[in-house]
Amino acid sequence: MTEPRTGPEPSTATVSAGSTGAYGPGEWPEVPLKPEERAPVLITAGVWLVFLVLPLVSMVTGEAPLGAKVLGYAGLAAFVIVYLGHFILPWPWRSLPHWANTAAATVLLVLCVLATIPAAGLNSFNFLPFTLAIWIFPHRLKIGLPVAFGLSAAWLSAALLVDAGDSQFWLIVPTSLALVIMLALRLAMEREERSRVLSEELALSRQREQVGRDVHDVLGHSLTVITLKTELARRLVDTDPGRAQTELDEVLAIARQSLAEVRNTVGGLHVPELGAQLASVRTALDAAGxxxxxxxxxxxxxxxxxxxxxxxxxxxxxxxxxxxxxxxxxxxxxxxxxxxxxxxxxxxxxxxxxxxxxxxxxxxxxxxxxxxxxxxxxxxxxxxxxxxxxxxxxxxxxxxxxxxxxxxxxxxxx
Structure with a gap:
């Protein structure tokens, strides 16, 4: 069982995972894992493997034949490899969707569990909650939850059909308790992820509003001055060409300055200087008469x-x-x-x-x-x-x- 970070449901990101397949939106991971990210994932997923000590001890101390024990050890080792490998490489067949790859991994895990039964006996039920984890955590809830409930029903039905006497209760509890815990964790993670996404969207909205205000303030003033000076130059072009040329030169300078201010504003670098603004205001008022x-x-x-x-x-x-x-x-x-x-x-x-x-x-x-x-x-x-x-x-x-x-x-x- 593990707690990898999941995306919101539905997620807005769909990232290519090679030339023949794609990582699904809202699934984990939405992009291929980098080498430096694999160790933390292995640690997070692997810490839950401590619960496999019970079937391992049962195989070591049991009276099963040597062949059954060897088969059980091989099944346990293969189970660990497939389980951890699925979190590192969840799409071994990239031409297939994520759920199909997880279904294949589930079949392999069940075969590994069956291999441990001759040596571990009823303790093999401790393997089954891990098959729920690979559906609940990496997948979108609308896919992972129905499959997890279906698997839980299958495991509980098997527990009820087994002639375990007084131990039957302890076959049901691990699967039921694991399902409840994993669902609580998954829903908490979903809520946290949604809060994170909403916070990011709110921050982006505020940033856009800030840029909009800055661009409006920069262009509103500058375009007003440019309009006034252009109108003045048009009136003076016949009576005073030299003054008109001066006004047009100032229009060109203001336009260039405005372009630089807009670029700086979009880049978050523009901070107006009050002294320079006073000079600009005087120029604008004079141009307006x-x-x-x-x-x-x-x-x-x-x-x-x-x-x-x-x-x-x-x-x-x-x-x-x-x-x-x-x-x-x-x-x-x-x-x-x-x-x-x-x-x-x-x-x-x-x-x-x-x-x-x-x-x-x-x-x-x-x-x-x-x-x-x-x-x-x-x-x-x-x-x-x-x-x-x-x-x-x-x-x-x-x-x-x-x-x-x-x-x-x-x-x-x-």
Whole structure:
């Protein structure tokens, strides 16, 4: 009996096992064992062979003829070889499916058991649980369990038909108890494997979401600036060709920088730098004709590294929204040790309630803000996720009450 790692049922992996056959999905092993993996498998499977001491002692101390004992020793040795060999090489006939190979191994094991009966007598029943193990552990449950139950029924029927007197009870117990133990182990392994697969899928999903947010933030800002500068260059191409050429050169530089950022983001290497982001924001606002009021790069350099990164992502997205949607004349950015504020004098948030999100309510003007609605844009959702992960608060609210152009304040508080 052994406990090799099994795949989920059904598994999503089917790996070729040579030119003529394939390892089945959800079966163990799903790929051929490497030489360094064989020793641990032999140890795990072989430790259960200690239960064969009883038939071995019975053969050694019994009064069976020498020929019967020799046959019994040969049967025991062959049983061990076939049993362990099946875990190392479960597909000796690769043109056949796994279950057919296991069925052949089961027949060989039963023949080995029959060879031990003349010398070991009723103690040969100790061999039978091992025939269940090669079905329960390596196979998918929908294949292994029915076969294991069928074999158990056959062994128990044989035990009931044997005239063993008071020992008949002890012929039934080993097979029944072994079946229960192996089923418990197998189901526990299945549950553990399913949990592992779900954890890996959840981690992969989170990674994809992170990459999606990063790519959105990188491209959203860069493409906005490229669009504005291209439109400006098109207007200037007849009246001021030199200025138009300069704008197009900047568009080319931004496009190359964006390509590099996307590559780094996909590779998990991109971390925005707040000082450089402030310079990029100024360029973008100038191209959009919006007067920028920004802190100096020295202010950004004084912040801790993790806050610089978070503020850089949020600044990029907030200013991109100002350029795209606000129709503002001015944009003011304020950065302190625990706060980033982006304020514009644009048309505000028509048709939308003020928004706030975070692990707790913010003091002052943000304390009465309603929760962020599910309909928020992708950029705002990404910003909200970053701020929430950092344990901060994100609020989006009008800069002033009333008026045709109330403006908007985006505030990140840590």
């Amino acid at each position: 919006i007067t920028a009021h920004l802190p100096s790069p020295a202010t950004a350099a004084e912040l801790p590294g993790d806050r610089r990164e978070l503020f850089a992502w949020c600044l990029r997205e907030a200013v991109t929204n100002v350029i795209r949607h606000a129709d503002a004349a001015h944009c003011t950015v304020t950065i302190t040790a625990d706060r980033l504020v982006v304020r514009d004098d644009g048309r505000g948030l028509p048709g939308r309630d003020p928004e706030v999100t975070g692990p707790g309510s913010a003091p002052g003007p943000t304390s009465d803000i309603s929760p962020v609605t599910p309909g928020s844009g992708a950029g705002l959702r990404g910003m909200r996720h970053r701020v929430t992960e950092a344990g901060g608060l994100l609020s989006v609210r009008p800069a002033q009450r009333g008026g045709d152009r109330p403006g908007t304040i985006v505030e990140v508080i840590l």
